[in-house]
Amino acid sequence: MRIESPDTCGRLSTELLELLYYGELPSSRAASVREHLDGCKDCRNRWEALRTWLDKVRSLSPEPSEETLHRCRAEFSRRLLKESVGRGKVRPGASSPWWRTPWAAAAGVVLFLLGFAAGWVVAPTAEGSAGPGYLLDHPEFYTTTAHISYDADRDVLSLEVVAARRLQITGSPQDPEKARLLARSVLAATNPAVRRQAVELLGELSPYVQEIEPALIAALTTDPNAAVRTRSLEVLLRRRVTPALCQALIDVLLNDPNLALRLRALEALSELLEKEPAMLRPSEVTRLLQVAQNSESTLLRRRTNALLQEFEK
Amino acid sequence: MEEPELVERAQAGDVDAFTRLVAEHDRAVLRLALRYTGSEDEAADLYQETLWRAYRSLPRFRNDSRFSTWLFRIAVNVCLKRIEKQRKEAAVLEPIASEQSLSFSATTPLAGPETAFQLAEFRQRLYAALQDLSPRQRMVFVLRHFEGLPLAEIATLLKCSTGSVKKYLFAATRRLRELLQDVYQETL
16 A cells, blocks of 8 residues: 655655554565664654554553452353253354253153242243253342252252242252252352352262263352352362363362462362372363462461472472 | 364353363453553453354364464454444443543653552553553554554554554554654654
């Protein structure tokens, strides 16, 4: 494109100087411009002013904070979880409404299996139209009180949520898929007290749940509520060590706003690595080094350093 | 697990694979959104929309570019569309908005060693000035000046010629110099 005529001495336009600044001139053209700048005080002054100004503007470019990134990731994880609960194991790109998809039939089966005794909350006439997805879309039914009980004689687990209306979810804990669905559906609740109950439920059902998916681990350990995160960590630590859990602990250590929780994660990590040092991958050692060097807490820095030294041995 | 395998699994509906895939590149998405809007809340919102759109469009991803490039392109489009929409809404509600946005050019000039307060004020003015640019001018400026992308790459992202990208960039910097004239004058 044609470069417009210059402002002063007549040789170098501001646009040309901008291209020089951005390194967008061919090398021969850049050399001739630099040669002119060496000999022309007027253009050199303009070049210096432009460069200083552009540098100054660049120095103001904002960087997202770790906290914001952490919050965004947690929110997105929650949205994905909600989607996978509400629509079964959803395939990305699915655009049909869920009630018109084949999984609607499956939802009906799940509903039946879970033994939803929802009364007037879940429309009893349309078996396929209600299920965890229905609950998630109607958060007004969640509340501050929830009670979990297990009737060993009948082998029936109940999660009772007392809301504006009363809702009961019951089912046998022996089926891991059921347990996961139940926990995940409640995890998407807006009320932290209900989420906390979901975590407790997960803890109770833990022996029956073979694997907790990394996305669920991430959602639990990044919950906006500190009490839910703390309890989640304890529940997860009672389980078999997996790389995902190890990674989640380091995430907590790096990003959690609560120092007590970060210290707990570090302590758990030390214990885990004592038993299974192979769980720590080189990229995660680098992340631990970040904590050791950059954490604002002296205690955390010192303990992370100690862990790394122990690990090196 | 390598990227193509993660993509394949994510396309088959594996939510965890998608989460892992995105975790490598989502910081760049959030950074672009923040640099484009200057607001953490808006950036967080654009982040959600970008990732959600990527998740929904994943079956159409053909591996003919890197996943990161594809995701970044979605982020660029989401940012552009959002601002275009906001502008249309603002034009209906408040037709004199563009005149109002000029008023900040006459604020007190910065002088001497800058305090944190002055820098914060300048950043605020810079973002007010960026809002005066067209969505594309602003995007080109952010991509070239803040993100350091070459003009040719920006042209590919925006699906236009390098010449057009230069026009957007020159228009953007010229307008910013006008709007932040006092700061520019200091450097002369």
